[in-house]
Amino acid sequence: MSIEKFMQGAVTGWMEAYGEHSDIVMSTRIRLARNLTGYRFPIAFTEEQAMEVDRQVAAVLLDADESNYAYTKMADLPLLERQILVEKHLISPQLADPDRHGAVILSEDETISVMVNEEDHIRIQCIRPGLQLEAAYRQADFVDDYLEKELPYAFDEDFGYLTSCPSNTGTGMRASVMMHLPALTITKQIDRIIPAISRLGMIVRGSYGEGSEAPGNVYQISNQMTLGKTEQEILEDLGNITSRLIAHERKSRELLLAKSRLSLENRLFRSLGTVSFARLLPSGEAAKCLSDVRLGIDLGIIQNVDMSILNELMIFMQPGFLQQYAGAELGQEERDVFRAKLFRERLAIEKTPASQEQETEE
Template identity: 30%
Template sequence: MANQNQKRYPAQSDFPDLSKSNALLKDYLTQDIYAKLRDVRTSSGFTFDRAIQHCLDRVTETIGIVAGDEDSYTVFADIFGPVIERYHKIVRAECMNVTDLSPEKITGEIFDENYVVSTRIRASRNIRGFCLPPFCCRSERRAVERSIVCALNSFPGGEYHPLSTMDDALCKSLMSNHYLFRTPKVGFQLVSGCARDWPDARGIWYTEDKTLIFWVNEEDHMRVISMQPGGHVKEVFTRFCNAMKQVEQTLKIQNHQFMWRADLGYLSTEPANLGTGLRASVHVKLPNLSKHPRFYKILSSLKLECRGTAGYGSAIKDGICDISNSVRLGVSEVYLVQTWIDNVNLLIQIEMRLENIQPIDDLLPM
């Protein structure tokens, strides 16, 4: 077995082949940086090669690097720093991460339900002291599950369902109704290491009406999800804020705290989920706009992203899009959700104009 003191070939000869990748990593990983990072380890032993392995195995990755533990963001900062700035469109030195879970500050109670089919707000959280899913060992993963389930026992009206004992019919129905994450047969979870030992210590907690959901040990230790049919965004955000505050408090009783840093906010496996960790999405009917040649340019200038309604990587079907904020870092939850509400309303306005074959130029952000 190789040990850390073993003499290795110069780092240039091990430089990874990223020629087929379009990931952001490719723009910043130089031979010099690789030489500097190849042989260092985080406090729990995570290496740079592990952090970028999924990018070599899967050419469709957008970012190309994951964290295996909290320390990864410090030890591999030469790469994480520029990649995070570019993805989140921020300057890290100026970045302040302030949590604001005050739903009463939001204006705009409800989206036009002629267009919005359903509304969902989720955020990722990870518990300090444990490795992240790409690198945690089985006992850590089980300890994370126990702590989260214990915290959730204080929530009324819901129940935890471990994946390992869930019957197939329930599992399929939860997935097809968009409540449960997919079984990793291909894709990011598998190649990043998050799916080791699947389905051990993974599960879902949900209320009977499935408007409040917690995912355990998928891509992050925990995902908090508030969702419901229709467009009542204030209800969805209020439920999200209350759940987030309550779970943090109940974990504190067990002496746990979330991984957090002033410059990066809540830490996550993927740099895309840093900051608030929050993705607010609507399934919204945009049959005209989604076919417009300027659609993706409009989204990008509004810092929005579009997915298909079957989740990340799926295609738009029947003109129904999943529209969400693409940036999560350097702004508060209230600011982020308010900006997203305003921008979704703008997209709906543009869609109405296109329906009536009216010009849209005066509505466009650029």
């Protein structure tokens, strides 16, 4: 299977609008950090060690019967293609650095991503749509067990799985949910909720992980520590906090409708108008407007707009995908112009040249 397949479509499996509470929980991710015994951690290993780790991991997954995985080295990919994989959440921004001697092994349906030589030798990632903590864990654990049968994992009876960062030592598991929380953001309740979540041992980040912002009111909530807790305890804790956030978000949406319906409708339809007719559309404004339109659809205020198109535009609006779609490198203003044009076309406000030709022929 060729890596080109993963560059073509914007909507990956985790962006499909199904799964429990999919109107608020956009996706669930499980990530397992593992290292091989006898090798230094990636922060200090040699190029020869990196190549040997790469060879061993790839051999196990790619030589399996009926393997549905695609393998590629980061150094073999142009910058634009690495950026697209980051934008689709299939690799981390850290792995995109070609100097790390990294590689990625992707399943055909894009739910499994095995990153090699990132912060740890192996990072197994499973992403599923909606709230599916148990299902995502089982899928990641299956891949982990398969690798562990063939590879010598670095494991200590007292400390658990040994990892490059001490905060990952133990289960080596980070469980996270990506949540769309527009009502909590609009009402500014999110400002007091984030510190409360942190006190409960969880961390709140932007949609692209550590150091990223939360454009479009999309937040990633994950466990902070992995040592001293079992996998099931981590899943249970995150599930409980997620359930509370869902309840708070739903309550906030109800209050906005009850107390400020006209103002809310005005905001949502203005955003729909912006993404439908704008000639210049910066990424920050595009993310905010998409969040508003998504909220309008969830509340039944905005109709006849396909949620799958919004999911597609969330990815297509990113710099890497925009430039691939345009077939050229674009400066910032050029991206803003092209982004606006793409939004108008996908929301069917303006007909594309192809559709105009079809009408002429008819």
